[in-house]
Amino acid sequence: MEDKKSLTETEIRTRYITPAITGSGWDLPQVREEFYYFTKGRIVVQGKKATRKEAKKVDYLLYCKPNLPLAVVEAKDNKHNEGDGMQQAVEYAENLDVPFVFTSNGDSFVMHDRTGLLSQVEQTIPLDQFPEPNHLYSVYKQWRGIEEPSEPLVASEYYTDGSGKEPRYYQRIAINRTIEAIAKGQKRVLLVMATGTGKTYTAAQIIWRYWKANKDKQKRILFLADRNILIDQTRVNDFKHFGSAMTKITNRSIDKSYEIYLSLYQAVTGTEEASNIYKQFSPDFFDLIVIDECHRGSAKADSSWREILEYFSSAIQVGLTATPKETKKVSNIDYFGDPIYTYSLKQGIDDGFLAPYKVVRIATDVDTFGWRPDEGMVDDKGEAIEDREYTSKDIDRKLVLPERDQKVAEYITRFLEKTDPYAKSIVFCVDIDHANRMRKALVNLNKERMQENYKYIMQITGDDDEGKRELDNFIDPESRYPVIATTSKLMTTGVDAQTCKVIVLDSNIESMTEFKQIIGRGTRVREDYGKMYFTILDFRNVTKLFSDPDFDGDPVKVLEAKSDEEFDEALNEIDKAEPTDNNNETETEPTQKEIDENGIELPQGLSVVTKKITVSGVPVKIIGERVQFIDSNGKLITESLTDFTKRNILGEYATLHDFLSAWNKAERRSAIIDEIVDRGVPLEDLREQVGYDVDLFDLVLHIAYDKKPIKRRDRAEAVKRSNYLNKYQGKAREVVEALLDKYADTGINSVEDIEVLKVDPFRQYGAPLEIVNWFGGADKYREAVSELDKEIYEGVEV
Template sequence: MSDPDKSQLTETEIRTRYITPALSTAGWPLTSLREEYYYFSAGRIQVVGKKGVRKKPKKVDYLLEWRPNLPIAVVEAKDNNHEPGDGMQQAIEYAEQLDVPSVFTSNGDSFVWHDRTGSRPDVEVEIPLDAFPSPDDLYALYKQWKGIEDADEPVIAGQFHDDGSGRRPRYYQRIAVNRTLEAIAKGQRRLLLVMATGTGKTYTAAQIIWRFMESFRAINPGKGQARVLFLADRNILIDQTMMNDFAMFKGRMAKLSASRGTISKVANAEDPDGGGSKVVDKSFELYLSLYQAVTGTEEIDNVYKQFSPDFFDLIIVDECHRGSAREDSAWRGILEYFGSATQLGMTATPKETKTVSNIDYFGDPLYTYSLKQGIDDGFLAPYKVIRTALDVDTFGWRPEEGQVDDAGNLIPDRHYTEEDIDDSIVFPERDKRVAERITEYLKSADRYAKVIVFCQDIPHANRMRRILANLNADEVRKDSRYVMQITGDDQQGKQELDNFIDPEMPYPVIATTSKLLATGVDAQTCKLIVLNSRVESMTDFKQMIGRGARVRTDYDKWFFVIMDFKNVTKLFADEGFDGDPVKVYELPPDGHMSDAIDELDDVDETASEGEDDEGPEQWVERPGARNVRRKRIVVSGQAVTIIGEQVQMLGTDGKPLTSSLKEFVRSGLLERYPTADDFVSAWLAADQRSALLDELVDAGIPLEDLAEQSGLALDPFDMALDVAYERQPIERRQRAAAVHANGYLGKYQGQMRSVLEALLGKYVESGVRSVEDIAVLRVEPFRSMGGPMELIRLFGTREAYFKAVHDLEQQLYQEAQ
């Protein structure tokens, strides 16, 4: 019979008095019980106007670990007013996401056990409190579920590296590492991990290498140390990796590099440029290298052949969607030469095209952690999409009879479409319209927000740099690096790449590029991605979008904006955007497989040499070729107009809203508040309007975003009345003026009145949230009046200050009361 007192206990008390003791009695030490496991997620970020607000993070009540970072069961608790099995569906969802097989729920009376292993007669069974399975029992089920044999234990039993900082791998990093080691233990030799940009692939790779090396010593005591090769395709990736995520291997790793006429040289973290030796030092355990550094067109450049084919035990290929994906690439030759090694490909965008397949070589992904999952968990930044339509792109263009281009040549008479623009024909006025829209956005948001402008090719990036510099002349005069072209042919631009991706460095702010910044560049504080080039490859699209996906709340980077001038973001609707890759093999029309090579793999920007691109003859990038000169039609003076713009938001399901934001908000409000009186009553009754606005955001009703999009200085209150209930809105300045006019502030004197007047000013400037946020007291004009605590003490107590703020807000909405 149930304890009659249990019904009065909270869920926390049920856990403390009944569930934890039951787990302890079953043999679970307290060190194995991760109670209220908040590391599950960071809490999804909702975009609220120009700010980001985190939702509550997901958590499980108990995560049961066999050893650190190897969970094997979850337990969800409820108070005793629930049935023992209540919450099971949520618990199963968590278990699936956390990759554990055993799921339990309890209300303090008993447990309900859901077994995902398929090894028990019943999927779900109720068991007494004193019958909870032991750690050995659940680990045996885990091994059976994973197909782990006793002989595999030494490989999977290793511990994650602990640097002493308390950092633990995120749940998806832990799954990626564990699944990789489990696959290696089973004898798999070609492995693939798919992890979205910004989710820590190099940290995951470092932990895999650490665990692999530790287990290798355990199972091969006579063979000595494991040898690992880490391959990447950008020098900056190697250098960053050695200094950051791979710092745990200091003294045990070396960087391979090569130059024509010299066989090789090896560098370590203390001497990254190396000593120039002509023979590879083979005493290190971990070698990091560019593909380009160990292969070349001449045999002397193939440094990797100084190693015997069986030298390496593990090879990790970073960004494996690049050259190694092609069967006939020189880079693939490295992998085939070391064919006996276990080989792991890592990418955010597995390449599956008609000619290129990661899956064909590495196999199906062991684990996929997508952009959508990362955003939902709050580890990656959400995004807004601003689609801007230009008339020449939308309707195309046809020259007038006898019309000539800038070089005086007759323009061929045909209909030029969006595909021709910036490829065979250039409209300087179009470039100017795009640059004006970018500049307008920055001036309304943040002039120092890092921006990447993706252009059609290098000459296009050059044109955009020049126009943006002219439109932002005030900032360029302060520092010429405000706008920089960062492409493979521009040495100055490439030298500024480190500064662009460094959050501490203010310049460059705007980077125009073609493809150099699309992959592997960790631009953590990039807030604006501009798509001003045709993108038909899903791989390219994901890579470009990934440049903005980092979250850096310490630099006020909560979300990013995608400004799309080429309708590239239609790819968000493609079923392959966040789905699993599917192998596709199909000969192109000419029947030559080698001709259908994805351009991203073959264009080597780092080797391009730019020339003056004035006039109709310009350097352009072409697959498999460098510095190809071709004719372009340049038509100056052709008027180009922005004919429409659409702003898309992410809905509560993580997908861009398909209906207009106005209709989306309207339907949400009417469902929640059927009448205007219902909404007004809820607004006036709220202790804090910001809390109500957060609640509406959680419900998928982003009022502040709609108010911002409207272009009017409206309070969310008025935005709601206007869009849902057809009431005439009042602008914020009018509401503030009414408070001044009604004499309400006369009840306060001296600095108290000055504080409230300044709060009204902040309300007019940025809305009701700023009035309620105590942090506003740290900025001007409050800073000149005194410190936050000093200003609060003017009102007597903290509670009295907030009451005065609340009363001031009530005055703002006096006509609605």
């Protein structure tokens, strides 16, 4: 008789668990086994290097329908109990919105019911009595309140193009919940999904499933957006499979023979009754309307854009937004109801689908302390300047200081020179005039780059046709130019700048909605273009909004720039911390709310005309010298980098003895360092101050326990001088010496990873299997590496 306890987990799955599942009626296409990774793995930034943490996966994900997963199954080897791993499996099931959870060790199953409809939350089930698909599906329908007439819509399938692309887990949840809400007769639906998580792709799948499930009924669907580039990108990308059934509404003519309509708000509404093209359609013409970025014009109750939604009030209306808007005057939750699903920026970063970010805070003296004119001082026109205190809110709205423009442009230029001169960068300015001045200042500081290509720096604002024509090139990963775009409002939303690596904040942004939208310009990940994270340069203290409870995404770190005299040192610290077609319709710049001098939002379409004074010759300096971090609760902590690191290490290891005990007990020493880094301690950033040739182990001892740091090369040489190497002979000794050299060059991680045997200089000794056999096999080789680890770190005094 077979001894189950001698079998691996894979063997238990193959011989017992999979046959038990398929034997109860689950076809193999309904069973996703072992390699179903539903996250990408959070991106961890240390210095200039960005790596991914391990992605989350389930052993099995069971589907009743192609779009409908019903169960997570966690497998263990037979040395475990059948219920081991249940807590993690339930957590994953909640993430995946899956109702049933099973664990097994090959003897039986333990079933966990999340619906609350079964007699027990958890129960043990014999191996040969795994539930049939139809049984779990019937419980699911009862749980979701799905009745027979609506089942065809709920069971409808996604669009696939044969490439293997399928919705990510959170997109699937958003699509399924929307389709189920529609099937149950809900007329207003709100989805909240962070910028960069694929709202338009999600919308396309919702529309596809609704359209295909009702094909015989000729349903007509309208997709509304407020930027022309959004419509055009959507038409040729996520919506292209609708083909000849789709058209774009312009402000010239209406053809009512199509089924899928794409339109700008501006194309179907206007100030004159005759220009309200949407009224050429009957109120019941559309069956489904999907509204992109619904936090904007359509949210406000008296908006002309809201009139469109109210005119087609009989249609099902689905609102998509990254930032649900709730103010005393504006509420899209009031109109659409509470979100049926939310996927936040923080979740996207944690899952590795969105890029994390670093924040550099730069304070000038005039922004921090304000500015007051000397007695009798005149502006550049020779007119007297009102004698009062001008604050940061006045700068660039009422008071223009050309020297400040110059200082900001210098900082941006030097930052890019020291990091990546061709990193796509967006500079958000107060208004169009400010964007124009920043473009000019940057152009004059980048003469060589401008000679290479005059489009290196472009102003992209609503009033600049040439700049708007370059917007497509800016967001195209294949296009090198433009590199730097100065803007005010036009690029806050709807700009899918996937390779944007730098966001510059030089505008007084106080709206959380606008702030999140701007941050979203950098959240796309493009590993194939080296875009794993992005940097925010904040000149206006806008990043104070990180501490707002409404913000839901923690930055990697926040750095405060140093004074002018220490400018290069500051950039060094930062550097080492780093690793459309606009055709027929007119797009207006101020689609965000305009604010009057008292901070009151003006009605849409109105703006503040403020007289600006320009005063040249006012000296401006960059001041401040502190490092700030965001803690796990999103609150700013003001302390030095060293103090922050020491406090966090001592919080886990109160004494040197505690740390060394954990270090010596660890199967892999590098795992201790990895755990410290995973908790947000920026060891790589600190090592730059001490020296990259210092071991991270010694860095911890130095920062937290006041020990003198030792270089890796010195530790390696100490081992070579000892008698330790005499225990090895021949090629085995050569390999150990090579491991010591590898440690001196790169650290303990590479030594402990057996994959190191596949690279130089080890390849010259032969294949990894041949090398480990010199030590008596793989286990003996691992013992040798563990002993070498111990020898390297020998002699640390407690």
